[in-house]
Amino acid sequence: MLQSIRSKVLLAILAVTMVTACSITVVFYFKSAGMIEENYSTNLYGRVKQTVTSLDDSLQEIYYINVKAAGDINMAQYIKEYRKSESGEALDKIAELLRNYRTEYKDLSSLYFVFPDERIAVTSEDYPVCKRDIPEEEIVKIRQTEAEEAVPIMFGDMVHDTGKQLSCIQSVTDEDGTVLGYMLANTEERTLFYEYLEPVYDGKVSQALILDKNREIVTSKDYESVGQVYEGVDRLPEVSGIENQDAKEIRIFYQGAFSKCGLYMDIRKSEVLRDLKQMQIFLVAIFFLFLMIGGILATSITRAMYKPIKNMTDTVEKVSKGDLSLRVDVTTEDEIGTLCREFNNMLDNLEDLIARVIEEERLKKDAELEALQYQITPHFMYNTLNSIKYAALIKGEKELGGLIGDFVELLQASINKKGTFISVADELHILKNYIHLQEFRYQGGFDVEYDISQEAYGCYIPRLILQPLVENSILHGIDMKGGNGRLVIRGRVDGTRLTLSVIDNGRGMTREQIQALLSSKAKKTNGLSAIGVPNVRERLELYYEEEGGIIYESSESGTTASIFLPVNREVNL
Numbered sequence: 001m002l003q004s005i006r007s008k009v010l011l012a013i014l015a016v017t018m019v020t021a022c023s024i025t026v027v028f029y030f031k032s033a034g035m036i037e038e039n040y041s042t043n044l045y046g047r048v049k050q051t052v053t054s055l056d057d058s059l060q061e062i063y064y065i066n067v068k069a070a071g072d073i074n075m076a077q078y079i080k081e082y083r084k085s086e087s088g089e090a091l092d093k094i095a096e097l098l099r100n101y102r103t104e105y106k107d108l109s110s111l112y113f114v115f116p117d118e119r120i121a122v123t124s125e126d127y128p129v130c131k132r133d134i135p136e137e138e139i140v141k142i143r144q145t146e147a148e149e150a151v152p153i154m155f156g157d158m159v160h161d162t163g164k165q166l167s168c169i170q171s172v173t174d175e176d177g178t179v180l181g182y183m184l185a186n187t188e189e190r191t192l193f194y195e196y197l198e199p200v201y202d203g204k205v206s207q208a209l210i211l212d213k214n215r216e217i218v219t220s221k222d223y224e225s226v227g228q229v230y231e232g233v234d235r236l237p238e239v240s241g242i243e244n245q246d247a248k249e250i251r252i253f254y255q256g257a258f259s260k261c262g263l264y265m266d267i268r269k270s271e272v273l274r275d276l277k278q279m280q281i282f283l284v285a286i287f288f289l290f291l292m293i294g295g296i297l298a299t300s301i302t303r304a305m306y307k308p309i310k311n312m313t314d315t316v317e318k319v320s321k322g323d324l325s326l327r328v329d330v331t332t333e334d335e336i337g338t339l340c341r342e343f344n345n346m347l348d349n350l351e352d353l354i355a356r357v358i359e360e361e362r363l364k365k366d367a368e369l370e371a372l373q374y375q376i377t378p379h380f381m382y383n384t385l386n387s388i389k390y391a392a393l394i395k396g397e398k399e400l401g402g403l404i405g406d407f408v409e410l411l412q413a414s415i416n417k418k419g420t421f422i423s424v425a426d427e428l429h430i431l432k433n434y435i436h437l438q439e440f441r442y443q444g445g446f447d448v449e450y451d452i453s454q455e456a457y458g459c460y461i462p463r464l465i466l467q468p469l470v471e472n473s474i475l476h477g478i479d480m481k482g483g484n485g486r487l488v489i490r491g492r493v494d495g496t497r498l499t500l501s502v503i504d505n506g507r508g509m510t511r512e513q514i515q516a517l518l519s520s521k522a523k524k525t526n527g528l529s530a531i532g533v534p535n536v537r538e539r540l541e542l543y544y545e546e547e548g549g550i551i552y553e554s555s556e557s558g559t560t561a562s563i564f565l566p567v568n569r570e571v572n573l
Contacts, residue, residue: 017294056256446485477506
């Protein structure tokens with residue numbers, strides 16, 4: 001089999017197709033995986049950076065409020081007053097002042113003032129106003145933190161004992177620099193979680209947490225770990241950025257410039273590339289599709305190459321037996337085609353010339369006949385019908401004259417190609433001419449009602465968009481024999497949407513019939529304009545895409561066909 005030209009070409013094409021398809025599939029898969037990882041990491045890092053920047057700005061604002069409260073002259077005065085008298089009234093004044101500062105920023109959960117020697121904390125909350133017997137270790141931690149730097153640090157809630165919060169600490173001093181106490185501006189851990197951490201959590205993130213300067217967990221999905229030093233601190237990137245070197249994980253970290261708080265995220269690559277499993281199936285399908293196309297292409301090419309050779313050898317054998325009327329079919333422009341062509345020329349140049357002359361004469365006569373057929377123009381038809389119309393009017397046949405006039409206008413509307421769009425008023429004029437003819441045809445078989453809102457008349461719509469719907473109702477919906485048929489033509493403008501409806505009280509349509517009507521392809525009909533309902537649907541989709549369409553609703557009491565499209569009051573669409 002491999003000794004034939006056809007077999008060799010077929011095998012070569014299949015081999016090239018398989019290698020090409022396999023290479024493209026593998027390269028595309030790994031390239032796609034890398035791009036997905038990179039795009040996901042970049043986008044997530046941008047969200048993390050934006051989140052931390054927002055958190056940093058919030059903590060900076062809280063810090064400024066804390067500094068402002070600590071430097072308030074009234075605050076120092078109330079503190080001295082309490083130390084002098086130890087009165088509850090002085091504590092209430094401090095609490096009221098704290099409440100006023102508390103309301104200046106939404107993320108500020110509470111403000112505490114701590115008397116270090118008395119171990120009392122005054123709060124901005126309504127209850128409790130103060131908490132006594134603050135543990136000594138909390139006082140020590142406050143002093144050490146304030147002495148180091150102003151960045152916020154995780155603290156347990158010394159007032160409620162159960163809560164956890166991120167606190168900015170600022171000392172309150174007298175004129176001589178004596179420390180009177182410490183202001184703590186607090187943000188609750190759950191506030192930080194829902195405001196900043198939860199929005200960046202998605203199904204691909206295995207771990208996400210916010211850390212303070214000391215790498216203590218500020219907030220996390222695991223509430224029990226909040227306030228503890230992160231056990232995976234050695235896995236944190238040294239600087240803000242993305243680490244994508246690990247085969248299994250992507251690590252993202254970004255630290256705020258002011259607060260030194262950072263957001264760390266750990267993402268499993270398997271989750272990021274989960275959607276690629278569908279792509280694997282797709283690529284395998286593409287591979288076999290390439291292979292199938294290659295097989296079909298190879299078969300077609302070899303057949304095309306072999307066919308002229310076979311035809312020529314058969315013809316040569318018959319000509320050698322004396323049949324000089326045969327000709328070789330020339331199907332290619334290569335060397336084989338040249339050989340076949342010259343063989344034919346050698347046999348009968350004269351017969352070929354005669355055949356061409358006969359063919360030219362036949363084509364000439366066909367062209368002359370076609371030209372005669374087009375000499376009767378539409379204008380001749382209009383003029384003739386108008387002459388008949390006026391003759392009928394002269395003889396007193398006003399109804400017949402009116403019908404002919406209506407038909408002439410309909411004929412002009414259906415043949416006229418000027419203006420794809422017309423106003424609703426013009427469309428209704430054409431429609432009334434058509435309905436007038438149908439009323440004459442069915443002799444009172446149905447009544448028509450026009451219910452068009454005033455603002456709809458000036459809207460522009462595609463030409464002959466309503467006539468096919470009316471024609472469908474008259475021909476297939478209304479029972480003309482009963483004499484009680486009814487059509488309602490309705491038009492409404494709702495905001496930026498125009499709805500035109502054709503309502504009949506006919507026999508109705510099943511859901512299957514409606515589906516078949518709307519899903520069929522557009523084709524010429526035997527109606528006035530050769531435009532059917534499918535054509536109306538396709539025109540609306542062409543002009544307006546998803547903003548235009550047609551809806552059929554039907555029951556035993558009748559059918560409503562509605563078209564909807566954007567309102568447009570200009571002719572240039």
